[in-house]
Amino acid sequence: MPITTLTSVLRHFHTAQDRLTLALSAAALVVSTLILPAAYRDYKLFISYGPGGVPNNALGWVLVRALFQPFGREMFSTDEYVRRIEAAEGHGKGNDGFLSLSEEQLGSRRGEERPVVGPHVVPQRQLTQVPDEAIMEKFRTAFSAFGHRNQHLVKFQKSNLERHANGLFVADYIPVYGIAETMKREVAHIHSGNDHSVHVVLAPADCIKVIEAGWGQRHAFSGAPAMTFLSLGTRPNIPAEYVLIYAPRTEAEIEMVMQIVSAGVEFMTGREDVR
Structure with missing residues (x-):
């Protein structure tokens, strides 16, 4: 529209009511052409994750975007684990940890581009x-064979966090303290309905190893005060040691991811007789 024509049109909107009508019309145009399509794409991406800890529907999407998202933290820094090791918190074997992978094995992903992880704080899923x-x-x-082979240490039970997948839990007869108690004994679970990434609780030193080597990242809620606040005090916060391990792409990577899960079992049970 020529500037002269636009100016002549705007002259007709000389009352407050006219200007309000124009502003609302402009806002509606922006929403309908820009915001709504972007929101719909974001919603479809959320639905594509499949079942998780929140409803996989429009209500779940609104809850995540409106209430959960502000509590998300960055997911790659390892400074927090260094502080925990220095403070001798937990039973994580200090700088050693429990992970038995060699530097060569750990380094097999180093330098590679990390998978793209979805932008929603929950559920946490990789897209590539x-x-x-x-x-x-x-x-x-x-994963199943590992659990059955280690029934003296762990059991299978519905995940407290995912709710739609079985997880590995510390066996009932083993006393738990600290992080294992906070996690209600849950050690690890596979996102078996979608990407097959893994959430596992690791010793601080092992968190450093897997994050720096490119095998995983923290959950956006790990170490944040999100869960207690959002659940009105009915659920504990997720510890910083709760990390996402990227889905294995080959048989060799399956073996390495299972070594990481094994390290999580050692950390959470305080036992070394993992088979």
Whole structure:
């Protein structure tokens, strides 16, 4: 529209009511052409994650974006773990940790581009570098076999956090303290309905190893006061040691991810007889 024509049109909006009508019309145009399409794309991405700890529907999406998102933290710094090691918190073997992978094995992902992880704080899912169905099945089989092989230490139970997948929990007869008690014994779970990434609780030194080597990252709520606040005090906060391990893409990576899970079991049980 020519400037002269636009100016002549605007002259007609000389009352407050006219100007308000114009402003509302302009706002509606912006919402309909820019905001609504972007919001719809964001909603569809959220739905694509599949079942998780929040409802996989419009209500869940609104809750995550409106209430949960502000509590998210950055997910790659390891400074917090250094402080925990220096303060001798927990039973994490100091700078050593429990992870038995060699530097060469750990370094196999170093320098690679990390998978893209979805922008929503929950559920935490990776969007790229997702394994094929054959690897997914082999990973589930390896995870199940590990649990049954270590029934003296762990048991399978519905995940407290995911709610739609079984997780590994510290066996009932083993006393738990600190982080294991906070996590209500949950050690690890696979996101078996989607990308096959893993959440696992690791010793601070092992968190440093896997994050710096490119094998994973923290959960956005790890170490944040989110859960207690959002649940009105009915659920504990997620500890900083709760990390996301990227989905294995090959049989060799399945073995390495299972070594990471094994380290989590040692940390949470305080036992070394993991098979």
